[in-house]
Amino acid sequence: MLKALTNVLQESPFAAGKKSPAISQDFPVGVMNFNPVNNKVKGHLMMNAQKLLTIYIALAAASIASAQATLGSYVFNNAQFGNSFTDTDGGSLANGNWLNTVDANPGNPGMLTGAHFNTGIANIGLFGPSPTYQIGYSTAIVNGAGADLGVVVARFSADSFDFSVSQDGTNFGVASTITASTALATGEIRQYFYGGNSSGPFGANLFVHLIDLSDFGVASGASILGTRVTSLGELDLVRVAGMNAVPEPSSMIALGLGAVALLRRKATR
Numbered sequence: 389m390l391k392a393l394t395n396v397l398q399e400s401p402f403a404a405g406k407k408s409p410a411i412s413q414d415f416p417v418g419v420m421n422f423n424p425v426n427n428k429v430k431g432h433l434m435m436n437a438q439k440l441l442t443i444y445i446a447l448a449a450a451s452i453a454s455a456q457a458t459l460g461s462y463v464f465n466n467a468q469f470g471n472s473f474t475d476t477d478g479g480s481l482a483n484g485n486w487l488n489t490v491d492a493n494p495g496n497p498g499m500l501t502g503a504h505f506n507t508g509i510a511n512i513g514l515f516g517p518s519p520t521y522q523i524g525y526s527t528a529i530v531n532g533a534g535a536d537l538g539v540v541v542a543r544f545s546a547d548s549f550d551f552s553v554s555q556d557g558t559n560f561g562v563a564s565t566i567t568a569s570t571a572l573a574t575g576e577i578r579q580y581f582y583g584g585n586s587s588g589p590f591g592a593n594l595f596v597h598l599i600d601l602s603d604f605g606v607a608s609g610a611s612i613l614g615t616r617v618t619s620l621g622e623l624d625l626v627r628v629a630g631m632n633a634v635p636e637p638s639s640m641i642a643l644g645l646g647a648v649a650l651l652r653r654k655a656t657r
């Protein structure tokens with residue numbers, strides 16, 4: 389894409405260091421409108437404008453795609469996958485039970501953050517006192533219409549978990565139990581290596597629990613900066629990520645279309 393853009397810019401009469409043909413020796417002022425070569429310049433201008441617009445729209449579409457991660461039909465906002473996590477056991481369970489699509493401990497915060505579903509922690513409530521996992525978000529998750537975030541779990545087992553949220557990132561509301569029956573199949577499978585077992589990788593179906601912040605005492609339009617998950621069983625936690633829509637750069641595309649219309653009018657006048 390960058391190469392294509394560079395090529396167009398180099399071809400463009402507006403490219404830096406390139407003298408515009410309109411004021412070069414080939415086109416004396418005053419006969420431009422009737423100069424057949426001038427029409428070639430117009431055509432050149434239009435071609436480049438259209439090329440630029442095509443690239444512009446492709447870049448805009450790519451920027452939306454790169455700002456979202458999908459899991460089956462579920463769409464997550466890449467900016468809302470969390471930036472930090474703390475666990476109440478200081479990482480002792482996580483460091484022995486990490487999940488990763490490559491055979492390496494993803495570490496903290498990589499186990500539960502990052503805009504993908506390739507890492508996680510298995511059996512978060514199985515061994516000893518159940519740790520609580522707290523995830524912090526630099527980009528607040530807003531309570532909009534319907535579901536606002538998803539808790540993604542890998543189904544080696546089916547367990548409920550307790551979930552709570554924080555609007556200031558420090559103080560958490562009352563936890564609610566999310567039952568295993570609310571897990572929705574995403575249709576996606578990942579092959580995870582597991583820190584607790586040297587064999588593998590193991591195929592796991594991924595499920596998502598959709599969370600509406602209205603169910604956790606968050607007003608419509610208000611937002612959260614933290615989430616907490618704890619489980620008494622064998623829950624395999626992959627992500628707790630926001631699903632706020634990524635704004636479409638439609639105004640930017642409109643601007644680009646306007647510029648091309650202007651060029652077209654100038655070129656055909």
Ligand SMILES: [Ca+2]
Pocket residue numbers: 531532533534535536600601602
């Ligand atoms: Ca909501």
Ligand SMILES: [Ca+2]
Pocket residue numbers: 510511544545622623624
């Ligand atoms: Ca499990």
